[in-house]
Amino acid sequence: MDMTPLAARSLAGLLEQMTGQQLANTRRWRIATALQPVMRKYNISSLDMLAGLASQPGAALREDVVEALLNHETSFYRDLSVFKAIGDEVLPALSEARAARKRLRIWSAGCSTGQEVYSLAFLFSKEKARWDDWQIDILGTDVSPQAIAQARNGIYSQFEVQRGLPIGDLISRFDQEGDDWRIRSMLKARVSFSVHNLLDTPPAGRYDIILCRNVLLYLNAEKRALAFERLASALASDGALMLGAGETVIGQTSKLGADIKARGLYRLVGDGTRVEKRQSDRRAASGT
Numbered sequence: 001m002d003m004t005p006l007a008a009r010s011l012a013g014l015l016e017q018m019t020g021q022q023l024a025n026t027r028r029w030r031i032a033t034a035l036q037p038v039m040r041k042y043n044i045s046s047l048d049m050l051a052g053l054a055s056q057p058g059a060a061l062r063e064d065v066v067e068a069l070l071n072h073e074t075s076f077y078r079d080l081s082v083f084k085a086i087g088d089e090v091l092p093a094l095s096e097a098r099a100a101r102k103r104l105r106i107w108s109a110g111c112s113t114g115q116e117v118y119s120l121a122f123l124f125s126k127e128k129a130r131w132d133d134w135q136i137d138i139l140g141t142d143v144s145p146q147a148i149a150q151a152r153n154g155i156y157s158q159f160e161v162q163r164g165l166p167i168g169d170l171i172s173r174f175d176q177e178g179d180d181w182r183i184r185s186m187l188k189a190r191v192s193f194s195v196h197n198l199l200d201t202p203p204a205g206r207y208d209i210i211l212c213r214n215v216l217l218y219l220n221a222e223k224r225a226l227a228f229e230r231l232a233s234a235l236a237s238d239g240a241l242m243l244g245a246g247e248t249v250i251g252q253t254s255k256l257g258a259d260i261k262a263r264g265l266y267r268l269v270g271d272g273t274r275v276e277k278r279q280s281d282r283r284a285a286s287g288t
């Protein structure tokens with residue numbers, strides 16, 4: 001369906017205003033396809049007309065437009081190495097550091113439909129003996145109310161569970177419901193979800209692990225810097241931040257540095273390992 005450049009700019013501008021996400025010109029082809037269901041829902045015949053209506057503050061369809069333009073791509077255990085690093089590097093250190101209180105708080109910022117959060121919950125349930133008497137709180141947040149609703153339901157299609165989930169996990173952690181699969185309720189005990197914009201004040205308290213993966217990629221430099229401020233302010237002093245493959249803190253914030261021990265893992269700068277981290281950042285930045 002044709003669309004004037006003005007309408008494309010206006011729709012992409014709405015997405016950026018509400019979420020910080022930029023629709024690069026190369027991804028603008030998505031607009032027409034993604035907005036078809038919204039046009040049907042509101043009985044609107046052209047994208048130009050939709051853009052006009054969506055530009056009016058308070059219009060109900062604005063949220064539907066933003067929702068349709070967001071990219072919710074995710075899967076269970078996406079980038080397996082991240083979950084391995086959490087299991088091998090982060091959790092052993094935290095289990096010692098928090099042995100007295102036996103409490104861990106984890107935040108998945110931009111959790112989409114919940115697969116990342118449940119993959120974390122699976123890690124703990126695999127080591128039941130070790131974590132059973134711990135209070136583990138895993139919070140998933142996303143700017144999209146629809147994604148959060150699906151995450152809370154914990155129901156996934158055959159296609160969704162086939163992506164990345166080992167068959168053993170499927171059988172032991174889900175119940176089949178018709179063509180779909182529902183996460184067992186005991187696995188939901190440690191997780192909670194809420195709608196939240198990463199650019200707003202973070203959820204209260206400090207988190208021992210924060211995952212913010214494949215969310216910051218399409219933010220402009222200014223909004224990305226703000227997002228790093230928010231993430232850094234929510235991270236415990238010895239906590240770990242995980243970003244997506246291809247994302248980095250290098251050159252984006254002075255508050256976080258790359259951990260030399262595990263790829264894709266970032267720490268608050270300013271503790272005893274500061275120098276190492278800075279050197280490692282420099283090496284990574286120069287590609288040596």
Ligand SMILES: C[S@@+](CC[C@H](N)C(=O)[O-])C[C@H]1O[C@@H](n2cnc3c(N)ncnc32)[C@H](O)[C@@H]1O
Nearest residue numbers: 019072073074110112142143144197198213214
């Ligand atoms: C590509 S998905 C990544 C999901 C998951 N973290 C992963 O890596 O598999 C990006 C998610 O970030 C959410 N998102 C985009 N901008 C956001 C913002 N400003 N605040 C919170 N969530 C945001 C989107 O709605 C989407 O669900």
